[in-house]
Amino acid sequence: MSSGRGKAAGAPRATLLSIGSEILLGEIVDTNAAYLAAELAQLGVDLRRVEQVPDHLHAISAAFEAGLAAGDLVLATGGLGPTHDDLTRDGLARALGETLTQDADLAAELTTRFGGMGRMPVSNLRQAMLIPSAMPIPNPIGSAPGWWVDLDRHVLALMPGVPSEMRQMWTDQVVPRLRRRFHLTSLLFRTVKTFGLGESAVAERAGDLLTAPDDGLQAGIYARDDGVHLRFSSWQDRSRLDAAVDRARRLLGDDVYGTDDETLPAVALAALGRAGARSLSTVEHGTDGALLAILSGHTAQDGQARFAGGVLSMSEEDDGIPRAADAVLTVHLSSAAALGYSRVSVALSAPNGGFDDRRLRIHGSGPQRLRRAAFAALDQVRRIDGAAR
Amino acid sequence: MSSGRGKAAGAPRATLLSIGSEILLGEIVDTNAAYLAAELAQLGVDLRRVEQVPDHLHAISAAFEAGLAAGDLVLATGGLGPTHDDLTRDGLARALGETLTQDADLAAELTTRFGGMGRMPVSNLRQAMLIPSAMPIPNPIGSAPGWWVDLDRHVLALMPGVPSEMRQMWTDQVVPRLRRRFHLTSLLFRTVKTFGLGESAVAERAGDLLTAPDDGLQAGIYARDDGVHLRFSSWQDRSRLDAAVDRARRLLGDDVYGTDDETLPAVALAALGRAGARSLSTVEHGTDGALLAILSGHTAQDGQARFAGGVLSMSEEDDGIPRAADAVLTVHLSSAAALGYSRVSVALSAPNGGFDDRRLRIHGSGPQRLRRAAFAALDQVRRIDGAAR
Numbered sequence: 001m002s003s004g005r006g007k008a009a010g011a012p013r014a015t016l017l018s019i020g021s022e023i024l025l026g027e028i029v030d031t032n033a034a035y036l037a038a039e040l041a042q043l044g045v046d047l048r049r050v051e052q053v054p055d056h057l058h059a060i061s062a063a064f065e066a067g068l069a070a071g072d073l074v075l076a077t078g079g080l081g082p083t084h085d086d087l088t089r090d091g092l093a094r095a096l097g098e099t100l101t102q103d104a105d106l107a108a109e110l111t112t113r114f115g116g117m118g119r120m121p122v123s124n125l126r127q128a129m130l131i132p133s134a135m136p137i138p139n140p141i142g143s144a145p146g147w148w149v150d151l152d153r154h155v156l157a158l159m160p161g162v163p164s165e166m167r168q169m170w171t172d173q174v175v176p177r178l179r180r181r182f183h184l185t186s187l188l189f190r191t192v193k194t195f196g197l198g199e200s201a202v203a204e205r206a207g208d209l210l211t212a213p214d215d216g217l218q219a220g221i222y223a224r225d226d227g228v229h230l231r232f233s234s235w236q237d238r239s240r241l242d243a244a245v246d247r248a249r250r251l252l253g254d255d256v257y258g259t260d261d262e263t264l265p266a267v268a269l270a271a272l273g274r275a276g277a278r279s280l281s282t283v284e285h286g287t288d289g290a291l292l293a294i295l296s297g298h299t300a301q302d303g304q305a306r307f308a309g310g311v312l313s314m315s316e317e318d319d320g321i322p323r324a325a326d327a328v329l330t331v332h333l334s335s336a337a338a339l340g341y342s343r344v345s346v347a348l349s350a351p352n353g354g355f356d357d358r359r360l361r362i363h364g365s366g367p368q369r370l371r372r373a374a375f376a377a378l379d380q381v382r383r384i385d386g387a388a389r
Numbered sequence: 390m391s392s393g394r395g396k397a398a399g400a401p402r403a404t405l406l407s408i409g410s411e412i413l414l415g416e417i418v419d420t421n422a423a424y425l426a427a428e429l430a431q432l433g434v435d436l437r438r439v440e441q442v443p444d445h446l447h448a449i450s451a452a453f454e455a456g457l458a459a460g461d462l463v464l465a466t467g468g469l470g471p472t473h474d475d476l477t478r479d480g481l482a483r484a485l486g487e488t489l490t491q492d493a494d495l496a497a498e499l500t501t502r503f504g505g506m507g508r509m510p511v512s513n514l515r516q517a518m519l520i521p522s523a524m525p526i527p528n529p530i531g532s533a534p535g536w537w538v539d540l541d542r543h544v545l546a547l548m549p550g551v552p553s554e555m556r557q558m559w560t561d562q563v564v565p566r567l568r569r570r571f572h573l574t575s576l577l578f579r580t581v582k583t584f585g586l587g588e589s590a591v592a593e594r595a596g597d598l599l600t601a602p603d604d605g606l607q608a609g610i611y612a613r614d615d616g617v618h619l620r621f622s623s624w625q626d627r628s629r630l631d632a633a634v635d636r637a638r639r640l641l642g643d644d645v646y647g648t649d650d651e652t653l654p655a656v657a658l659a660a661l662g663r664a665g666a667r668s669l670s671t672v673e674h675g676t677d678g679a680l681l682a683i684l685s686g687h688t689a690q691d692g693q694a695r696f697a698g699g700v701l702s703m704s705e706e707d708d709g710i711p712r713a714a715d716a717v718l719t720v721h722l723s724s725a726a727a728l729g730y731s732r733v734s735v736a737l738s739a740p741n742g743g744f745d746d747r748r749l750r751i752h753g754s755g756p757q758r759l760r761r762a763a764f765a766a767l768d769q770v771r772r773i774d775g776a777a778r
Contacts, residue, residue: 024436026427027611031418033441038415047413048448052422052439059437164754222416288685289678292701296677309703312681314696365553 011046012155012182013071017063019079019088020161021054032077032166039170042187043178044235045073055079060091068095068154072182075174078161080144082124088158089129089147096151098131106136106145113143137173141165148177155181188234190241192248194255195227195264195379198363202228205251214240225364225371226264227257227379257382265295268381269304275384276351277327282310284374286333290367291374326351329381333362333373342369346377353384400435401571402460406452408468408477409550410443421466421555428559431576432567433624434462444468449480457484457543461571464563467550469533471513477547478518478536485540487520495525495534502532526562530554537566544570577623579630581637583644584616584653584768587752591617594640603629614753614760615653616646616768646771654687654696657770661694664773665740666716671699673763675722679756680763715740718770722751722762731758735766742773 016037018030033050040047048071053063060079067074079088093100106128114120127144130136137146137157142165147158157174159166178184194202203210203221210230213219216237222229230252232244249256257267272280284291295307308325327350334343341361348354358380362372405426407419422439429436437460442452449468456463468477482489495517503509516533519525526535526546531554536547546563548555567573583591592599592610599619602608605626611618621633638645646656661669673680684696697714716739723732730750737743747769751761 023423024426024439025430026423026425029418029420029423034412034415034418036415037413041414048443050413050441054437289681289701292678293682296701296703307703309701311700312678312685312698314685314698 011044012073012184013046013048014040014073014075015067015070016040016047016050017060017067017074017076018050018052018161019055019060019063019076019091020052021085023052023078024054032161032163035163035167036075036077036170039175040075042189043175044184044187045178045182046071055085055087057087057091057094060087061094064092064095064156068156072154073178074154074156075159076156077159077166080127080146080158080160082121082126082143084123086126089126089131092134092147092149092156092158093131096131096133096149098133100129100131102128103130103136106130110143137169139165139169141168146173148174150181185235188236188238188241190232190245191260192230192232192245192252192256193227193258193262193264194229194252195257195375196255197228197252199223199228202230202252202255206230206248207251209244209247209251213244216240217244219244225368226375254383257379263298264375264378264382265298265307266301266304268378269298269300269307271382271385272305272327272350273303275327275353277305277325279306279308279325280327280329281308281325283313283328283330284310284333285313285316285331286335287331287370287373288312290370291329291331291377294371294374294378327354329377331373331377333370336365336369342373344373344376346380348381348384350384355380355384400433401462401573402435402437403429403462403464404456404459405429405436405439406449406456406463406465407439407441407550408444408449408452408465408480409441410445410474412441412467413443421550421552424552424556425464425466425559428564429464431578432564433573433576434567434571435460444474444476446476446480446483449476450483453481453484453545457545461543462567463543463545464548465545466548466555469516469535469547469549471510471515471532473512475515478515478520481523481536481538481545481547482520485520485522485538487522489518489520491517492519492525495519499532526558528554528558530557535562537563539570574624577625577627577630579621579634580649581619581621581634581641581645582616582647582651582653583618583641584646584764585644586617586641588612588617591619591641591644595619595637596640598633598636598640602633605629606633608633614757615764643772646768652687653764653767653771654684655690655693657767658687658689658693658696660771660774661716661739662692664716664742666694666714668695668697668714669716669718670697670714672702672717672719673699673722674702674705674720675724676701676720676759676762679759680718680720680766683760683763683767716743718766720762720766722759725754725758731762733762733765735769737770737773739773744769744773 018033022028023030037047051063053059079086110124110128134147134149137148139145142160144160146169149156159169210219216234217240218233220231230248232241234241282291289312292310300306330347332345336342341363344360344362346358347356360376362376364372407422411417412419426436440452442448468475499513499517500509523536523538526537528534531549533549535558538545548558599608605623606629607622609620619637621630623630671680678701681699689695719736721734725731730752733749733751735747736745749765751765753761
């Protein structure tokens with residue numbers, strides 16, 4: 001939940017359409033919508049509606065008409081491929097009362113891409129169709145170009161449904177055009193990350209920093225696998241944001257492990273580095289390898305102990321053999337009990353110190369429970385700093 | 390892509406609404422919509438539209454009105470909590486022109502749930518509000534009851550947004566009501582799973598089984614991390630489905646590793662069991678622990694070798710020490726190259742046989758690349774069966 005959601009003054013109102021029958025059949029999860037929704041929030045666009053639309057001409061053109069009636073901007077992903085059920089171009093042409101014709105430049109580019117006319121399935125020429133008011137947006141990593149349509153009072157942007165193609169087109173080409181067209185200023189934000197306290201405890205300690213933030217600031221609280229985060233945002237004021245972060249740090253003390261892009265693996269491996277360890281291996285039980293997955297995903301940085309790999313044991317006895325590293329972190333997660341929480345025990349051996357068998361409790365179920373156990377272990381490691389001082 | 394998508398005769402047309410501003414801010418991914426879309430497809434409901442709606446009274450009531458105008462059934466998740474921005478009840482009341490009043494039974498249940506009136510925040514009584522045409526749907530694992538509204542020509546069902554609460558209410562209570570109300574018959578389907586062939590190669594070998602399936606059958610092809618799947622579905626005819634599966638098995642031969650609920654870990658561990666191994670440990674490099682994650686998620690069954698855990702090595706040298714198991718599977722994934730594919734080497738030691746250093750190629754990027762390397766290794770293990778015969 002977030003306690004205040006400011007809008008930039010005069011923010012354009014947007015509709016987002018995800019086009020494809022696969023989505024309505026539940027065959028794929030529409031991750032594009034969540035990605036673009038987060039991007040739009042940060043850009044200062046007021047996203048009013050998201051709709052998933054099947055590959056039917058009437059449904060697509062009706063969705064475009066509704067989007068145009070509802071606001072200033074319509075974004076759409078999907079339905080730009082070469083097959084007969086890729087109908088986004090046709091649906092928008094119909095909604096705008098314009099006619100599709102083949103664009104000679106686009107047709108030539110497509111033919112080159114396929115290595116000559118004879119090699120390209122003729123259906124691909126669908127991707128060279130354009131309406132008079134549309135400008136093509138190049139797609140360097142796929143065959144479907146996007147469309148940019150500026151109708152004076154309304155703007156539309158069509159992007160491919162393949163997430164990698166969509167994200168590259170969005171970042172490199174659509175965002176800069178939207179910034180210019182709507183004079184957008186990005187939302188500034190900063191995050192304070194805690195581990196070891198529940199969401200309500202963090203909210204209580206943060207007090208009016210969360211419930212009544214300063215003018216021009218918004219504050220939100222988010223329970224994530226890697227702890228409870230406080231996020232402050234503002235449309236204009238960097239210094240107030242920094243002041244809010246400083247105050248949150250003071251109020252939350254040792255339970256803050258970092259801000260912004262700092263992560264638990266990074267701060268834990270840095271604490272180990274300061275404690276004289278050059279490398280870390282891990283032994284885990286009951287976690288399905290969650291600690292290995294989290295540490296593998298971390299990119300090593302100077303001053304941090306290096307992650308050297310680890311062992312997952314499936315038996316209750318700890319028969320794992322730690323690898324050649326000078327620090328070893330051991331995590332045992334108990335099998336799930338009907339207590340509302342699970343027990344985790346964590347131990348660390350390290351050149352200058354370490355600790356035996358700390359018992360912790362974590363909440364959650366499913367994969368979240370496994371990841372929380374791993375993050376709880378890393379949180380214990382990063383706290384050796386304070387103990388050594 | 391699927392080459393044919395049959396609809397049950399007279400299938401009810403549905404709209405699905407996911408209500409919550411967090412979704413439109415990109416703060417959470419709407420997994421409920423994908424889950425329900427897949428369920429509806431299998432139940433024989435024709436889902437026409439999915440919409441994400443912010444926590445605004447007007448937007449919610451407009452979305453209900455549009456859903457009622459568009460079809461027979463409107464499903465909604467979210468916005469049933471106790472806070473002032475939980476407005477789904479209010480939005481539907483407004484769309485139907487009915488008045489919310491507090492239901493004495495629901496209020497009493499809520500109070501009991503919280504252990505007495507004094508202990509319950511008064512805002513929770515919002516969850517006891519009802520309109521004359523709504524029947525409450527009990528929520529055994531949360532405080533928000535659902536609503537079932539049958540208006541003769543239209544049905545609406547409101548469910549909580551918390552995925553675990555939604556899924557339990559859906560399965561136990563909404564699905565049975567929908568089956569009775571709309572005389573639904575479930576879609577029957579069967580899946581044939583292959584590994585080792587690309588999507589176009591599977592399509593080519595399957596031929597008209599895929600492009601022109603028998604009357605009453607639909608066929609689709611899906612490229613997944615665990616291989617290319619062929620899925621056959623039918624509204625009525627079990628025997629034709631089984632015949633299609635048999636034909637696919639003959640056409641695809643050894644590259645079929647299983648059908649329906651059979652998985653690569655299960656068939657690999659069963660092949661090891663037949664080869665005399667009682668347990669398997671793993672050594673992997675370059676995969677971020679993908680093999681450990683996949684094998685940890687497998688539930689052991691009789692006749693299969695037991696997964697005993699494993700080692701993730703971060704260095705090029707294989708300094709992992711296999712654990713106490715009588716079979717050891719080793720997987721090395723090369724760092725990603727700009728070749729369009731990655732190289733994987735796989736070796737197996739096992740009591741009766743095994744193999745040295747098989748070199749494979751896999752396609753894909755990101756987490757998919759890691760998982761495909763792990764599945765490619767398990768595919769090599771399950772193939773020891775054929776080699777031994």
